[in-house]
Amino acid sequence: MPKLIVSKSGEQEEKVLQLGAEATLGRRPENDLHLAGSGVSREHARVIQEGEQYYLIDLESGNGTLLNGLMIRPNEKNLLRNNDRITIENFHVRFFETDENFEKSLSEEEEVTDADILEVKLLKKILDAVDQETIPTLEVLNGNAQGKRFFLADDVTELILGREEGCDFCIDEYVISRQHAKIIKKWGGIALVDLDSKNGTFVNNKRITEEFLHDGDRIAMGTIVLLFRNPKEINVKAISEEMARAHPVRRLKPAPPVAGKEITGEEEASAILKGIPSLQPAAANVYPSPRQAISRFNSMELGMIGLGIIIFAFAAITLVNLILE
Numbered sequence: 001m002p003k004l005i006v007s008k009s010g011e012q013e014e015k016v017l018q019l020g021a022e023a024t025l026g027r028r029p030e031n032d033l034h035l036a037g038s039g040v041s042r043e044h045a046r047v048i049q050e051g052e053q054y055y056l057i058d059l060e061s062g063n064g065t066l067l068n069g070l071m072i073r074p075n076e077k078n079l080l081r082n083n084d085r086i087t088i089e090n091f092h093v094r095f096f097e098t099d100e101n102f103e104k105s106l107s108e109e110e111e112v113t114d115a116d117i118l119e120v121k122l123l124k125k126i127l128d129a130v131d132q133e134t135i136p137t138l139e140v141l142n143g144n145a146q147g148k149r150f151f152l153a154d155d156v157t158e159l160i161l162g163r164e165e166g167c168d169f170c171i172d173e174y175v176i177s178r179q180h181a182k183i184i185k186k187w188g189g190i191a192l193v194d195l196d197s198k199n200g201t202f203v204n205n206k207r208i209t210e211e212f213l214h215d216g217d218r219i220a221m222g223t224i225v226l227l228f229r230n231p232k233e234i235n236v237k238a239i240s241e242e243m244a245r246a247h248p249v250r251r252l253k254p255a256p257p258v259a260g261k262e263i264t265g266e267e268e269a270s271a272i273l274k275g276i277p278s279l280q281p282a283a284a285n286v287y288p289s290p291r292q293a294i295s296r297f298n299s300m301e302l303g304m305i306g307l308g309i310i311i312f313a314f315a316a317i318t319l320v321n322l323i324l325e
Contacts, residue, residue: 002054002097004047006033009090019054023047025088026059039063039089039148047080047095054080054095063089064151069231071135071153089149136190136230138169138183143224145171152183152190159183161221162195175199175222188212190230192219 002019015033017023023032026044035044041061048055055077058065065072066087072078086093136152138161150169152159160167164178177197184191189212194201202220203211213219215233219226 002049002095004033004086004093004095006035006091006093009092019047019049021049025093033093035088035091037089037091037147038145040091044088045086048077054097056080056084056086056095061088063149064153066135066151069135071151090147136228136232138219139227139229140171141218141225141227143171143173145173145224152185157185160195171221171224173222173224176224177221180221181219183213186212189214190228197221 004017004019004023005014006017007014017033024043024046025031025033025035026042027035027037027040028042031043039062041059041063043059044061045059045065046057048057056065056067056072057077058072058074060074067078067080068085069087080095082095082097084095086095135154137149138152139149140146148171150159156168159169159182160179161169161171161176161181161183162179163172163174163176164170167179177195177199179195180197181195181201182193184193191210191212192201192203192208193210194208199222200207202208203213203217205220213228213230215228215230217228219228
């Protein structure tokens with residue numbers, strides 16, 4: 001029987017929803033799948049059956065719905081295939097067509113018989129740990145809006161952050177200006193611009209007027225901190241090497257019982273992931289060390305430098321001519 005398996009980032013518990021002809025997903029308890037999150041709309045999405053196929057529809061939700069890492073358009077039907085992944089705020093929902101496919105998926109995840117297979121499984125868990133999505137996101141780490149996220153989809157070229165209700169990303173906190181900052185997609189990347197805010201805008205504890213954002217940057221507006229994630233910048237190879245140094249891959253032996261409890265492969269993998277510093281989120285009130293400033297010249301500065309070199313060359317030639325005369 002088709003079903004949805006839902007879990008929340010940072011939590012081990014999973015819920016199972018057996019699908020009928022239709023199921024709604026949202027923040028209201030009356031929904032078939034209740035997702036209690038501040039960034040989840042009251043009726044966020046719907047799964048419907050047509051013939052033998054199931055389709056996912058976003059119900060014009062505030063923060064959107066991701067299917068396999070891609071934002072779907074509101075009110076459009078999207079075909080669901082076995083083991084498809086739906087992301088709504090911090091909730092991850094997987095779709096399984098049959099019980100057999102679900103059980104097969106579980107057995108594949110639990111089966112670890114070789115060191116190479118273990119490494120693949122751990123890397124898979126790493127990708128899950130960093131929320132394997134393809135769209136950059138902003139997430140509020142503290143305050144009344146803690147957990148609220150905004151997806152910077154391809155069609156979003158500019159985003160206003162502030163206290164005002166008309167802002168694209170509204171955070172109702174008195175320390176935030178009505179229109180506090182702006183995010184702009186540029187040719188060189190995603191930039192954050194301060195809009196002359198009262199308390200200023202900081203990136204990694206450095207006050208900025210304009211700054212390009214990178215994966216893992218923390219943005220402070222007053223006392224409110226946001227985390228910027230850009231999955232395209234996550235260096236899985238570097239994380240893998242870091243994991244290998246800290247915990248060399250080895251062939252597994254039966255886990256010894258500890259205090260009458262057997263350690264499972266899942267628990268061992270989780271313990272290894274906890275030992276990788278680059279995957280551990282910093283507390284909302286703790287800033288990482290500022291990035292080393294990289295000196296870059298704009299086109300005007302380069303032009304001025306070039307002009308200065310030419311003037312210096314002419315002056316040198318003139319001086320030489322005067323001396324020779």
